[in-house]
């Protein structure tokens with residue numbers, strides 16, 4: 001356990017009646033960072049967060065918060081606060097009562113607490129809401145009140161369980177920016193649970209991707225997107241084309257792979273040592289493929305195919321290209337620079353795909 | 367005849383359908399009308415079974431008993447008698463005190479039971495709720511007699527304590543007094559108090575309790591600051607459900623109350639029975655209703671104040 005980690009999760013598992021909701025997780029969360037837990041529904045994100053808050057106790061392993069073992073510490077004595085998925089606003093109290101709820105033992109006088117509440121209302125941009133009833137708030141307002149109620153306690157760590165899940169897209173994007181700015185301002189460590197990969201990438205310093213109770217990869221957003229280490233992560237974050245491949249040559253950190261319809265590709269091998277003859281997965285993102293209607297020069301990586309269906313997405317289009325020797329079409333992203341989208345109504349035309357050497361990601365075959 | 371009916375029906379069909387549709391549309395548009403429509407069976411029943419007898423009772427209270435029939439001239443005589451003889455008001459106040467004690471005891475006993483079923487029982491909640499109603503499968507009278515057996519001079523408690531050598535002679539203060547009435551009624555009404563409290567506890571979102579813990583409150587303060595205020599509607603409902611009927615009860619005081627445990631219901635019963643003075647009985651009943659309404663209003667006002675103070 002190093003000093004830079006405010007939370008250290010060591011070999012933690014949680015079983016519910018035989019179901020391994022969280023399976024042998026090791027994780028260090030740094031002081032002051034915006035850390036996200038990302039994964040599909042049911043992968044154990046909430047369970048892990050609830051173990052940090054103390055509402056569930058690990059079946060195995062230990063959690064340290066600020067160097068202190070948490071197993072014997074009940075929720076109300078932990079230096080963390082939580083923003084619940086349902087917000088859990090107290091319906092019998094007004095906004096002030098909700099925000100001030102945790103201040104009973106703060107040692108501040110009533111007027112000092114009220115002043116703090118006003119400050120918090122200012123911060124969450126709801127001034128003048130103090131005497132509103134809890135039932136008279138919109139979803140976005142409830143979410144902010146839940147945030148203020150947790151932040152007024154000045155916790156070492158703030159836990160957020162999909163706090164933006166119930167909001168519409170516009171408000172969601174606005175709250176993402178506000179939350180991120182707020183976190184930088186108050187300097188509190190945020191642990192943020194989401195199943196929305198875009199949200200995790202835009203907000204976080206680092207993201208842990210979970211699947212079936214395990215943490216698969218912990219990285220910054222760019223590392224996660226550009227250098228996934230498993231097929232699951234590559235698939236879950238953004239869109240990815242996968243090809244089966246066989247290693248033909250491997251030396252000095254680069255490998256030459258026979259990737260079927262893509263032909264011979266060269267790519268940097270990451271930490272993984274790929275042995276000659278091994279079956280691996282070759283992955284490439286749609287926006288890293290360049291589509292042309294004429295054959296490009298001979299020096300680059302090229303594959304030839306026929307134009308398939310196209311999906312118009314407004315700012316860009318996803319074109320699907322059929323390569324010979326492969327059933328599944330390859331997705332190619334094209335920025336729609338002109339008014340008329342490329343590739344629409346050009347089905348069956350011969351096209352060429354080309355890419356740079358560093359566009360390829362090699363993944364172990366699972 | 368049938369033919370003519372058919373013809374006229376056919377002729378009337380178009381405009382009549384329009385009218386029905388219009389009424390239906392209007393009814394759908396106006397929430398209150400739909401509400402009253404849903405309520406109407408209940409309202410009709412209430413009118414017949416409650417408002418009519420009540421009207422008769424009030425009318426009766428302004429008449430006068432003439433041996434076997436009534437003098438139907440309007441008079442306040444019964445009310446004058448009611449206020450001149452101290453026994454009526456004194457008994458009424460005593461009844462309110464006794465049923466107040468019953469209410470308090472019942473709610474205090476019911477709350478932990480309701481809490482247990484709502485929060486601690488994970489499986490078979492329904493079975494627990496049915497178990498609570500088991501005593502009601504026997505008659506009310508039988509249960510009161512059972513308490514008589516338990517509390518009596520040679521009853522279960524006394525003979526048990528004597529056998530154990532705790533006491534030498536039977537305790538006399540446990541039967542034929544107000545305490546016996548309170549014990550018996552609290553038991554008889556327990557289920558009526560448990561169910562509303564259970565419902566209000568069951569409705570509490572469990573994440574609110576987690577939020578309270580998360581914000582630094584231990585179990586006791588979480589209970590006082592979240593669970594208790596949120597279960598107030600159940601407590602109030604239980605209190606009214608127990609207080610109102612027990613104030614007028616006369617079976618239990620009659621059987622286990624003894625001379626000191628008599629309540630206003632006993633007086634009303636005897637006025638309608640042995641004493642054969644229905645109008646005075648009616649006036650006594652009307653005054654009881656009036657007084658109970660006052661007490662209930664005061665209680666509701668008080669709980670409202672408390673809730674506003676807390677919030």
Ligand SMILES: Nc1ncnc2c1ncn2[C@@H]1O[C@H](COP(=O)(O)OP(=O)(O)OP(=O)(O)O)[C@@H](O)[C@H]1O
Pocket residue numbers: 016017019020021039040041042043044045046047048195
């Ligand atoms: N109290 C419980 N009892 C039994 N199983 C549980 C319990 N809580 C969670 N689980 C199971 O543990 C697994 C992980 O649940 P968890 O709530 O942590 O998922 P999640 O990643 O938060 O999903 P979501 O994105 O849908 O909220 C699920 O399979 C769930 O059914």
Ligand SMILES: [Mg+2]
Pocket residue numbers: 045046047
């Ligand atoms: Mg969840």
